[in-house]
Amino acid sequence: MxxxxxxxxxxxxxxxxxxxSNEEAGLLNSLxxxxxxxxxxxxxxxxxxTPLMHMSExxxxxxxxxxxxxxxxxxxxxxNAPDHDEQFIKVPxxxx
Numbered sequence: 001m002x003x004x005x006x007x008x009x010x011x012x013x014x015x016x017x018x019x020x021s022n023e024e025a026g027l028l029n030s031l032x033x034x035x036x037x038x039x040x041x042x043x044x045x046x047x048x049x050t051p052l053m054h055m056s057e058x059x060x061x062x063x064x065x066x067x068x069x070x071x072x073x074x075x076x077x078x079x080n081a082p083d084h085d086e087q088f089i090k091v092p093x094x095x096x
Contacts, residue, residue, distance in 0.1 A: 001039075003031040 003011075008028055012019040019027060074087070083090040 001035055003028055003035065 005024060005028070008019065008024065008031065011031075078084045078089065081089040
């Protein structure tokens with residue numbers, strides 16, 4: 001698969017990026033080289049290879065203690081909120 005200018009512009013639009021004509025050629029080369037590399041990987045015979053779940057054999061989660069630190073006072077937190085009352089930031093409803 002090759003990325004053309006039209007596809008690059010669609011990708012940039014979805015990513016909310018502005019790509020000018022000076023950057024276009026470099027980005028096309030980069031994207032196409034990544035896709036070429038992926039095609040080479042797809043050619044490798046992986047039958048009998050078990051999927052890798054973790055890079056190391058130890059699968060222990062390292063969790064930190066949940067400590068409250070550097071609290072922002074409520075009045076300062078509400079200053080930049082687009083909509084709020086005296087206690088809470090109001091957000092649009094996302095579920096019915």
